Amino acid sequence: MAAAQGYRAVITGAGGGIGAAIARALAPRAAALVLVGRRAEPLAALAAGLGVPCRIVCGDLLDDRTLVEIEAAARAAGGIDLLVNNAGVSDFHAFETQSPAQIRAMLDTNLLAPMLLTRRLIPLLKEAQAAQIVNIGSVFGMLGFPGFAAYGASKAGLAGFSQALRRELSDTSVAVRHFAPRATRTPINSTAVDAMNRELRTAEDSPEAVAAAFMDFLGTRAWQRTLGGQERFFVLVNKLLPGLPDGAIRKQLAVIRKHLPT
Template identity: 45%
Template sequence: MKAGQARVLLTGAAGGIGRAMVEALTARGAQVLGVGRGADGPGAAWLQADVTTAEGQQSIVRAAAGWNANVVVHAAGVPAFGPLAGVPAERLQQVLTTNLLAPMQLTQALLPQLQRLPRAQIVFVGSVLGRIGLPGFSVYGASKAGLQGFAEALRRELGDEPVRVQLLAPRTTRTGFNDAAAQAYNDATGAASDTPEQVAAALVELIESEAAERTLGGAERVFARLNGLLGARMDSGFAKHRRSLAAPAKPIPGHRS
């Protein structure tokens, strides 16, 4: 649908990418209800809620109904980077809960009201790291790979229903707090990172095109296809990057919107 027709419920709206998304959507005429853990955030409409709790999810579902949201964008997420040995157990659980379980639960709760609309869209913000397993991104990549699988299966499950399921897969994005992870991605792949503004622009284009998926970066699209075809044969190509992670280290400081 055209952005001017969209009433968007956007989780993770207080983060670097989320703020850019709010700005890009509103600039194109969309109405945006931002969701985040803080008391306030970007844009005119705001809901304070934690996507990982039952109470937060219930308040989001109620707000979506009152807002008459016809587009849901799951952009809330937390990063994790470093050797698996250095990822605390509580961090591992936080990443999987925020990046994978919460959007699954919210989608299940929101789907009945979206199915009553003439047309609606659900956009999952994944990552190319859900398609290309890189050293240091095992936990984060697992969460995004799961999200990709969920989106793909749900899209096929809904079939010809008026609810479109879409996946946006950006590269690592430099938001200030995760630049170390972004640099590691650049070193491992030889590819560039995205800016929040590039991801936000891609989101608007995806919503308006109603395409099933959008992966940022031409090299990444090719690499993802090769990874799917060749799999383990590509493992040795990451030896240098793997050795740089040999010493266990703490993951980068977290951020959750």
């Protein structure tokens, strides 16, 4: 829940897509925002329209200097009570021909980077009367899908990290939560993914719809939310009877392979 004065939040991957949409949705209920991304220009444009004090940090989340700068910005904002680990990358590709560099990039950006930033900011979050860490995952972290083996592994790791850290911090003022969107219309999707989703008739959300669901999630006590009724059903079936999703996805392989980059 927000403090009476509003959230003081750090949002990574705020330069566009879901991150920018969350910043816009959060701004009316925020006292201060720290917007983190790789490029200053979109962050500055976003900050200019939010109507709330913003600090901008540009850099690589795997670089300790960036983490130091984020912590300093958060302290300068008067502390924080919300960390949104949203920054992420994807690469739709057959795993056997995917480049090692792309595999490392997804694991580093989607899993290692939020872990390192969280570790850095936990002491500051503990200074708030009540604080939250929200890790932005993916339905593919709970429902493996061809062409997203490495991406799904990184997001599954983030879900596991969220659960373990939630339990580790359960006797503190810091709640750790996991929010998993389904397919979303953002620049992270390649043209091949867009074409595949159209052919498979995959339901997609806008970043604004995801941000609205995120704000609703903040107002609950649930530790995890997966977007999409059908997606939640398949995630549950995947846990209880994984052979059923195996068969259903096997029937889609010809379409998936048609769109996989060569």
